[in-house]
Amino acid sequence: MIQAVVQIHLKHGVADPEGATTAKALRELGFGEVRSVSFIKTYRIELECDDPDLARERVDKMCRMLLANPVIQEYEIKIGNNVDTPD
Numbered sequence: 001m002i003q004a005v006v007q008i009h010l011k012h013g014v015a016d017p018e019g020a021t022t023a024k025a026l027r028e029l030g031f032g033e034v035r036s037v038s039f040i041k042t043y044r045i046e047l048e049c050d051d052p053d054l055a056r057e058r059v060d061k062m063c064r065m066l067l068a069n070p071v072i073q074e075y076e077i078k079i080g081n082n083v084d085t086p087d
Contacts, residue, residue: 001081002055006043008068008075043067052079 010016016039023037045062049055056079068075 002047002049002052002079003081004043004045004047004055004059005078006045006059006063006067006075008041008043008063008073009038011072011074014072041067055079 016037018039019037022039023034026034026037045059047055047058049058056077059077059079063075063077064070
């Protein structure tokens with residue numbers, strides 16, 4: 001069993017309305033130090049697989065086919081057992 005963590009975020013220059021709305025709301029709630037918020041999706045995927053290279057290849061294909069929109073999003077994949085969210 002291999003675990004994968006995928007983080008999907010908008011490409012540089014793509015508007016992030018959810019992040020902007022959240023940042024505005026935080027400032028209105030008294031958190032004036034907030035300059036920006038970025039919306040990032042995180043997926044934790046468990047694969048029945050023993051080969052980390054094959055697992056990465058499969059998760060990359062999942063991202064390209066369903067999880068990410070390559071026109072406006074980029075993604076990072078971390079493979080291993082007990083993986084944390086990528087930095």
